[in-house]
Amino acid sequence: MATKEELFEKLKQGVIDFEEEPVIEASQQVLDEGYVPLEAIMDGLAAGMQVVGELYEKNEYFVPEVLMCADALYKGLAILRPHVPKDGGGVNAQVVIGSIQGDVHDIGKNLVKMMFDVAGWDVHDLGRDVPLENFVEEQLRTDSEVVAMSAMMTTTMLGMKKVIKMIKEKNPDVAIMLGGAPVTKDVANLFGADGYAESAGNAVVEGIKMIGRLRDMQAK
Amino acid sequence: MAELSPIERVTRFFNREPVDKMPFFTGMGMVLAPAIKKLGYNFPSIHRESAEKLAWAGIESARMFNLDAIVIPFDMCWESEALGNKISLYEESEDILYPTIPTKNWTELDQVEITQAQIDTIMDTFPMTLIPDAIKICKKEAPELPVGAWQLGPFTQCGQTIELDKVLKGVFKQKEKVNEILDSFSDLIIEIGKSLQAAGADFITLREPGVAADLLSPKTFKEVIAPRLTRILGGWKSPKVLHICGSTDPLTEMMWKCVTDSGGQAISFDIKNNIPESRKKLGNDALIVGNYDVFALPCAEETTVEMAIEGMKANIDLGVDAVWPGCDLWPDIKEENFRAMEKTAREYKVGPTAAVGRI
Numbered sequence: 001m002a003t004k005e006e007l008f009e010k011l012k013q014g015v016i017d018f019e020e021e022p023v024i025e026a027s028q029q030v031l032d033e034g035y036v037p038l039e040a041i042m043d044g045l046a047a048g049m050q051v052v053g054e055l056y057e058k059n060e061y062f063v064p065e066v067l068m069c070a071d072a073l074y075k076g077l078a079i080l081r082p083h084v085p086k087d088g089g090g091v092n093a094q095v096v097i098g099s100i101q102g103d104v105h106d107i108g109k110n111l112v113k114m115m116f117d118v119a120g121w122d123v124h125d126l127g128r129d130v131p132l133e134n135f136v137e138e139q140l141r142t143d144s145e146v147v148a149m150s151a152m153m154t155t156t157m158l159g160m161k162k163v164i165k166m167i168k169e170k171n172p173d174v175a176i177m178l179g180g181a182p183v184t185k186d187v188a189n190l191f192g193a194d195g196y197a198e199s200a201g202n203a204v205v206e207g208i209k210m211i212g213r214l215r216d217m218q219a220k
Numbered sequence: 221m222a223e224l225s226p227i228e229r230v231t232r233f234f235n236r237e238p239v240d241k242m243p244f245f246t247g248m249g250m251v252l253a254p255a256i257k258k259l260g261y262n263f264p265s266i267h268r269e270s271a272e273k274l275a276w277a278g279i280e281s282a283r284m285f286n287l288d289a290i291v292i293p294f295d296m297c298w299e300s301e302a303l304g305n306k307i308s309l310y311e312e313s314e315d316i317l318y319p320t321i322p323t324k325n326w327t328e329l330d331q332v333e334i335t336q337a338q339i340d341t342i343m344d345t346f347p348m349t350l351i352p353d354a355i356k357i358c359k360k361e362a363p364e365l366p367v368g369a370w371q372l373g374p375f376t377q378c379g380q381t382i383e384l385d386k387v388l389k390g391v392f393k394q395k396e397k398v399n400e401i402l403d404s405f406s407d408l409i410i411e412i413g414k415s416l417q418a419a420g421a422d423f424i425t426l427r428e429p430g431v432a433a434d435l436l437s438p439k440t441f442k443e444v445i446a447p448r449l450t451r452i453l454g455g456w457k458s459p460k461v462l463h464i465c466g467s468t469d470p471l472t473e474m475m476w477k478c479v480t481d482s483g484g485q486a487i488s489f490d491i492k493n494n495i496p497e498s499r500k501k502l503g504n505d506a507l508i509v510g511n512y513d514v515f516a517l518p519c520a521e522e523t524t525v526e527m528a529i530e531g532m533k534a535n536i537d538l539g540v541d542a543v544w545p546g547c548d549l550w551p552d553i554k555e556e557n558f559r560a561m562e563k564t565a566r567e568y569k570v571g572p573t574a575a576v577g578r579i
Contacts (some may be wrong), residue, residue: 107388129308129322
């Protein structure tokens with residue numbers, strides 16, 4: 001019988017090495033041996049992703065590696081997440097996420113989504129090429145605390161400004177995150193957003209930092 | 221000497237011969253809303269309706285704002301559409317939205333196949349047929365203006381026909397297949413570029429925005445991307461420019477090597493590049509363009525004319541050899557800002573730049 005620490009280490013290393021099979025095996029073992037799935041997510045999968053973020057920041061990993069690590073993480077999450085009770089200590093929060101109309105790129109969006117998935121948020125993924133009003137309608141329908149939008153092209157990012165205005169008019173408390181290659185801090189400020197990530201990789205780093213903070217909160 | 225015409229100015233610029241004043245142009249997407257409004261066109265109609273609309277949207281955009289070149293075409297979906305994907309023109313939208321490929325026919329790398337027959341006939345396939353016709357119209361109707369054509373690089377073009385994340389992961393997981401696909405796209409891009417030049421394009425820009433160092437490692441760039449960019453540029457006539465968006469500081473020397481090894485002329489960066497550092501690395505012989513912010517300066521509601529002028533001066537002070545944007549110009553410019561930017565570009569510094577002298 002593997003110890004909890006051994007299994008969590010296997011999950012962590014599997015994510016770092018983008019090896020899906022060991023992650024699948026270890027996730028199943030976590031359940032079979034009665035360990036707490038949320039702990040396995042946070043101290044195994046998310047811990048691995050934190051290292052991936054560090055490797056990205058050190059320019060040892062780039063987006064392809066991060067995407068493969070994310071694939072491995074999702075393999076584990078698919079097994080573990082259904083066994084986390086709704087009131088099992090995860091974060092009770094919701095986010096609406098999507099790529100803005102006119103933009104069919106979704107790598108950054110999907111990496112940020114991963115961060116919310118890991119953290120146990122209810123994620124309302126609108127996909128890509130999302131008409132502007134759909135962000136507003138979905139936020140109102142779900143009463144989500146956060147709306148995250150991405151645009152990979154300068155030619156589409158202007159739509160985000162309109163969405164922010166529409167959402168803030170109806171619900172000024174919603175936090176808006178922007179991301180994407182053309183989005184700079186100045187643009188995010190000009191548009192009235194609450195946070196931004198300038199690229200898929202940057203989104204990963206920011207997201208992983210957020211996961212780290214959540215892990216710290218969990219540990220308290 | 222009398223003032224040079226735009227075509228004389230741009231031709232001399234690429235030859236690194238002295239020009240009369242700072243060139244103000246681009247080799248990337250450039251269609252401006254005030255121009256198409258004057259023509260009575262709506263945005264979705266300029267892309268595929270006819271070669272005439274495509275040409276006049278480009279001509280009027282250049283003439284109205286005194287740019288030194290027309291650029292044809294405007295969106296990035298032409299080749300993917302010709303290979304069988306359907307595009308969305310957003311005809312119902314009130315906003316300016318460029319065409320996209322909402323769903324790609326190929327979902328896995330193993331499905332991707334570009335045959336020699338497709339390469340040989342792509343310029344006879346709609347919508348590609350419109351581009352050479354539009355270039356010919358521009359040459360006839362606006363002989364004073366050079367025409368810039370452009371092509372996406374093989375990696376980015378691949379991402380227009382299959383989801384980019386598959387290609388990114390494929391670099392590791394399906395190396396051979398990715399290499400094969402990139403070679404096929406390179407062949408296709410060379411043929412298209414040759415056809416655009418044969419139709420009259422005066423210069424051509426190879427744009428590979430999907431390979432910046434915030435996406436791919438410099439090692440992957442060196443091994444997988446650079447040889448193909450060099451081959452493509454080498455397959456075209458001069459003048460030719462290489463542009464990469466995003467983080468390019470770690471790639472600067474490798475990019476310039478692609479340009480010089482292929483007999484190219486200039487290198488173009490977006491706003492994330494440290495131009496003074498690039499100048500130091502490449503020296504005063506390199507024609508360096510790009511870097512000005514296509515949203516903040518000409519478009520942002522909050523940007524005053526004075527701020528746009530200061531931004532333009534800052535771009536010139538970085539040491540560029542021509543004023544050329546960091547990306548596609550966003551169509552919805554503020555006219556007063558863009559006119560002030562053009563005027564500033566021409567008047568701010570009258571002396572030579574690092575690589576180009578003055579008459």
